[in-house]
Amino acid sequence: xxxxxxxxLLFGAVPFLTLVFALPLVNRIKPVIFGFPFVLFWILLxxxxxxxxxxLAYKIEKKFNxxxxxxxx
Amino acid sequence: xxxxxLIIFGTIIVSTLVGLYAGRRVKMNLENxxxxxxxxxxxxxxxxxxxxxYTTFTFLGASGWAYSKGAPTYYILIYGAxxxxxxxxxxxxxxxxxxxxxxxxxxxxxxxxxxxxxLSVLVAIIGILSILPYLQLQLTGLGFIxxxxxxxxxxxxxxxxxxxxxxxAFVYTSGIRGSAWVSVIKDVMMITAVGIVGIxxxxxxxxxxxxxxxxxxxxxxxxxxxxxAAPQMDVLWVMSTVLLTGLGFYMWPxxxxxxxxxxxxxxxxxxxxxxxxxxxxxxxxxxxGFTAFLVLPGLKNGDTxxxxxxxxxxxxxxxxxxxxxxxxxxxxxxxxxxxxxxALLVKNVYQTGFxxxxxxxxxxxxxxxxxxxxxxxALALALFFPNALVNLLLIGYDGVAQFFPGVVLGxxxxxxxxxxxxxxxAAGISLASFLVFGGHDxxxxxxxxxxxxxxxAVLVIAVSLLSRPGxxx
Numbered sequence: 001x002x003x004x005x006x007x008x009l010l011f012g013a014v015p016f017l018t019l020v021f022a023l024p025l026v027n028r029i030k031p032v033i034f035g036f037p038f039v040l041f042w043i044l045l046x047x048x049x050x051x052x053x054x055x056l057a058y059k060i061e062k063k064f065n066x067x068x069x070x071x072x073x
Numbered sequence: 074x075x076x077x078x079l080i081i082f083g084t085i086i087v088s089t090l091v092g093l094y095a096g097r098r099v100k101m102n103l104e105n106x107x108x109x110x111x112x113x114x115x116x117x118x119x120x121x122x123x124x125x126x127y128t129t130f131t132f133l134g135a136s137g138w139a140y141s142k143g144a145p146t147y148y149i150l151i152y153g154a155x156x157x158x159x160x161x162x163x164x165x166x167x168x169x170x171x172x173x174x175x176x177x178x179x180x181x182x183x184x185x186x187x188x189x190x191x192l193s194v195l196v197a198i199i200g201i202l203s204i205l206p207y208l209q210l211q212l213t214g215l216g217f218i219x220x221x222x223x224x225x226x227x228x229x230x231x232x233x234x235x236x237x238x239x240x241x242a243f244v245y246t247s248g249i250r251g252s253a254w255v256s257v258i259k260d261v262m263m264i265t266a267v268g269i270v271g272i273x274x275x276x277x278x279x280x281x282x283x284x285x286x287x288x289x290x291x292x293x294x295x296x297x298x299x300x301x302a303a304p305q306m307d308v309l310w311v312m313s314t315v316l317l318t319g320l321g322f323y324m325w326p327x328x329x330x331x332x333x334x335x336x337x338x339x340x341x342x343x344x345x346x347x348x349x350x351x352x353x354x355x356x357x358x359x360x361x362g363f364t365a366f367l368v369l370p371g372l373k374n375g376d377t378x379x380x381x382x383x384x385x386x387x388x389x390x391x392x393x394x395x396x397x398x399x400x401x402x403x404x405x406x407x408x409x410x411x412x413x414x415x416a417l418l419v420k421n422v423y424q425t426g427f428x429x430x431x432x433x434x435x436x437x438x439x440x441x442x443x444x445x446x447x448x449x450x451a452l453a454l455a456l457f458f459p460n461a462l463v464n465l466l467l468i469g470y471d472g473v474a475q476f477f478p479g480v481v482l483g484x485x486x487x488x489x490x491x492x493x494x495x496x497x498x499a500a501g502i503s504l505a506s507f508l509v510f511g512g513h514d515x516x517x518x519x520x521x522x523x524x525x526x527x528x529x530a531v532l533v534i535a536v537s538l539l540s541r542p543g544x545x546x
Contacts, residue, residue, distance in 0.1 A: 008162070
């Protein structure tokens with residue numbers, strides 16, 4: 001596996017860690033943040049951050065993988 | 074003339090015209106019809122995928138679950154984010170393969186990777202069987218929304234009949250391009266409706282979303298954490314369900330197929346980055362469900378919560394607007410589902426399975442004819458076997474998610490064998506059906522489809538290691 005892909009996968013793992021495997025740890029009401037029960041706030045936070053992690057994955061792939069990896073239309 | 078009716082039928086007709094118009098000037102061959110000639114840029118791909126994902130379920134199911142089950146509805150917010158993340162890594166590879174070998178459908182992919190007509194036909198049949206209930210869901214949802222939004226002036230049957238004949242027409246002429254363009258209308262209306270209601274309703278009754286939650290926490294805090302009001306849907310269920318639905322998302326034949334419509338792999342990656350923003354309307358829909366839980370307790374069917382509270386809080390013309398948005402929100406996914414069900418049936422069951430010598434023109438003609446047949450079949454299902462909305466969707470998901478090992482290992486693992494995939498698929502589908510229909514879902518607290526998927530994946534790997542790579546049986 002190319003280095004860029006490997007690093008990108010690390011970013012891609014974040015939503016799975018936070019939105020699946022962390023759920024048992026965050027299943028509570030308090031603290032209420034911005035009016036949201038904590039578990040819902042947690043979910044919204046990481047869903048909202050998913051584009052950021054995918055963007056980082058995109059950038060890092062571009063940086064480390066050879067350019068011919070991106071084919072022409 | 075009733076303003077609500079005018080808005081509903083005006084929207085349905087304008088959408089149809091846009092759908093018909095989208096296909097003019099395009100010389101229609103099979104590749105243009107099913108995958109838009111592989112020329113969609115970021116806008117059309119985004120619209121197309123949003124068109125597939127945002128179904129009537131967004132309106133009715135998510136708010137219905139927030140109303141009747143509470144916290145388990147959060148799963149809908151989560152799985153999209155997981156699916157888009159996966160798509161970033163899987164779809165570009167799939168697209169390259171599609172471009173190189175001219176693949177148009179999911180069974181085409183299985184045929185190319187595993188060289189097995191048997192497997193390809195099997196995948197096509199499972200795909201069609203999963204699409205049909207999902208299509209029926211759109212029809213039932215549409216009838217339900219229009220009937221409620223017109224205050225019973227238009228019967229559900231009439232609404233379903235008219236809008237699906239029109240949907241049929243633009244699928245027939247314009248193919249996937251029609252669906253993508255109608256999606257523009259759908260998205261604008263749906264996001265407007267959900268934005269107004271999702272922010273408005275909590276404000277009208279409680280002065281804002283925060284205050285609404287404060288009231289709900291004071292009254293019934295258990296509703297807002299897992300398992301909410303559904304004891305069988307605890308954290309473990311949520312975890313296994315978001316994994317199953319997140320992995321299964323792009324395994325739906327129509328969503329899978331839409332990857333082939335992109336102009337480049339880069340477009341697909343950029344699309345994956347922006348897709349999670351589409352989860353915001355779902356959040357707003359959930360807010361409506363929670364508000365209804367406080368304001369309108371005791372509704373028999375949670376799926377009516379969204380419309381019931383709109384009816385209570387807004388003038389009837391706005392209810393008509395919501396009904397119109399709901400109607401297009403059913404028409405777009407339905408058009409894509411009909412299209413892919415037809416293409417699968419003709420190209421991958423008939424041509425691959427029974428008549429490999431059929432020419433492209435013949436496949437195209439038959440696929441178009443099949444659009445009518447499949448719409449009729451779904452109509453019959455919707456009228457005679459209506460069922461709870463979400464449950465249907467979950468059974469479909471259990472089925473298509475079983476393609477995941479065959480797709481991902483096929484793309485990234487040289488050692489995988491068709492024999493392994495057939496064994497895994499057969500075991501996964503049988504186990505999922507047994508558990509779901511036998512009343513064992515959840516199984517030990519886990520989503521039954523997820524249990525089946527794990528068994529499936531283990532079998533694929535084990536049998537692949539014991540058999541020759543690539544070939545089947």
